[in-house]
Amino acid sequence: MNLSIFFEPLNEDIFALLDKPRTLGAYIGRFTGKFPDWRAADIALIGVNETRGRGEETESEVFPARAVRKKLYSLHKGTGRCNIVDLGNLRAGITLDDTYLRLKEIVEILVSHNTIPVIIGGSHDLEYGQYMGYEHLEQAVNMVTVDSSVDMSEDQEVPANKKQLHQILMHEPNYLFSLGQIGYQSYLVDPEVMATFEKLHFEAYRVGEVHRQIQEMEPVVRQADLLTFDISAIRHQDAPGYTPANPFGLTGEEACQLCWYAGLSDQMTSLGIYEYDPEQDGQELTAMTIATMVWYFIEGFYHRKNETEFSSGKFTKYAVAFHDAPDRMTFFKSKVSEKWWMEVEPLSDEKSPRIVPCSYEDYLQAIKGEVPNRWILTQARIG
Template sequence: MNLALFFDPLPETLTAAAPAPTTLAAYATRFTETFPDWRAADLALIGLDEWRGSTIGHPSRHGANEVRQRFYNLQKGSGALRLVDLGNLRPGLTLEDTYQRLREIVAALIEENTVPILLGGSHDLDYGQFLAYETQNRAISFAMVDSRPDMAEPGPGTAPEDSHLRRMLVHEPNFVFSLAHLGHQQYLTPPEVLVALEKMHFETMSVGEVRADRRLSEPLVRQADFMSMDIAAVRWQDAPGYYPAYPFGLGNEEATQLCWYAGHNEQLSSFGLYGYRTDQDVNGLAAATLATMLWYFVEGFYHRRPETGFGTFRFLTYTVVLPGNPDKLVFYKSRRAEKWWMEVERLGDNVVKRVVPCTYEDYLNASQGDLPQRWIRLQALLS
């Protein structure tokens, strides 16, 4: 597939100056005259400037370029770096065409084990990111970080950025196994939306729950095949780059931690940061925040350590005996990191089994005779 047909090169203003030798700019291969070899890369950055899915139109400047300016001036982290910048995606004739372009591009990158990083545009562009996984022929899990679940009923007067999550969940064929929605603000979220997600046995964590103990969000991100994040989930004081402004939300520390978790997740194969509007970011603070979030994602990626071989010497195995059905639960803990997993079997059919990320608290609850809520939800999804 000739991906170069879909992209415009980076503007000269981003690449004219010689980069400092210790910065990311000195190591990344960026599309200026020659399209980068994306098949040989670990990560591929894609700039987006598609806003037809938004109710408030196109911002004054290209958001991905503003973030790049700050991102490439950051210091390179530890270890190798095989990052290519494919430039900026040319939007399709229609918004639906843009979704399909993203589907083809993301699917092609994933097939070559190159992780696409999608930057900019309205949050509904993650629908194109989602569609790429239809070619996987398996059920997938994903994580979404937003100030509210975008579950509005599609139709006249509803912007695609307000209904893209619903569109994913009702897509046919249905290939979603699980969803984790993180960072919603309850005063912005209709109660019936949370009820609907609970009935579908999906997990949610409000902004208060994430901020109270961000470690509890790690297993939800670790289970994801892809993650999308709207800058509107971050409070305005830390990232004044969206409209309308919200005084509350994730702090920049929680946001960067979630990006680290996503990068560190060896199962995750694409990542998107959406919603940044340059016309709201007078002093460039939001661009700097997003650049730092990207840095943590990339650094997390290069700290990946595949965790395989459950039941081998790589893991400690804990079997918890229970009084009912099931009569036991099996947990695994990595010897290298504070990461836990739980074995979930479909009741009455031990052939259908998954080993899923969990928390130490899930193990403690089981040890006290209580079935973890995560086990109950996953049991329902397996049924």
């Protein structure tokens, strides 16, 4: 497949001063003349300037990813190897749906070749195209979105970037197993939407919960195949490049921590960072925040432990007995990273048990005789 037909090459002028030794700019192969060899790459950067999902035309010549690239390329390379390509900027389709389909095809091809797409820019509804890129896997998919609101409106009059989660839930075939929402703010979300989340046994965490215990977000992110990040989830002081302004939200440091978790996860195969508007970012503070988020994702990726074989000697197995159903819960702790997983028994004998990420707090709750909420939600989804 010739992916180059979907992309516009990058302007070499912006890289003239960025190729300093030991910075990322000196290591990333980019599309300026010849299209880079994405098949051999670990991570592929993709810029997007599609904003019709906000209810506006894509007329601006200021690409969100351009400002991010200027910051990202100047950051010093982390430890270990670095095999990254920049595919350039996605050519928007004639219609918004055409752009979704282009993004779907690109994500599908890259994921199939074990290359992680990192999508920068555009409105948050593009996560629908990112999600559709997993349809070819023919397996249940786990998704996490970081957002100050929950974009699940059924109102046909609202912009596309306020209802893409509804599109995902209604998509056929349905291959979504779990959906996690991190950083939402209750006063921005319709209570009926949260009631729907509860009925579907999805996990949702308010921004205050993230502030108090961000480490509890790690197993949520670790379970995901794809992560999407709406910049409006970050408080305006740390990322002013979006509208309307929001004085509350995650800190830039917390956003980087979540991206570090995502990079570390063996299961994570794509990242999308959306809703950045460079025209609202006079000091390029948001560009720097996003660049640092991507840097932490990359650094996390190169620190992966390949912890997927629970029958190996890399794990310690713990069994916790109960008086009622379940009569026993099984936990696994990595001897390398000290991360935890738990085995969830299905309600039906026709289904198979599922091992999902959890936290040490879940294990402590179990030994007190309490069934962790994460266990209950997962069992309800398995059926």
